[in-house]
Amino acid sequence: MVEYLERIETDLLKSALVTKNYNQTRAARDLGISRSGLIKKLKRRVC
Structure with missing residues (x-):
């Protein structure tokens, strides 16, 4: 479930x-x- 929500985000x-x-x-x-x-969220994920 967590992975799914992270993918959506x-x-x-x-x-x-x-x-x-x-x-x-x-x-x-x-x-x-x-x-x-936004920058913090981007740093947590490589977009």
């Missing part, structure tokens, strides 16, 4: 970044998290 992160042309600030805003929060 990873897919959401990738999708937000692609949609916003890899602009981290805009992707984070779309996800409703801070830019630093």
Whole structure:
């Protein structure tokens, strides 16, 4: 179950970044998290 949720989160992160042309600030805003929060999540996963 945890792996499934992590995969979903990873897919959401990738999708937000692609949609916003890899602009981290805009992707984070779309996800409703801070830019630093996005960066922390990205560091936990190699996207």
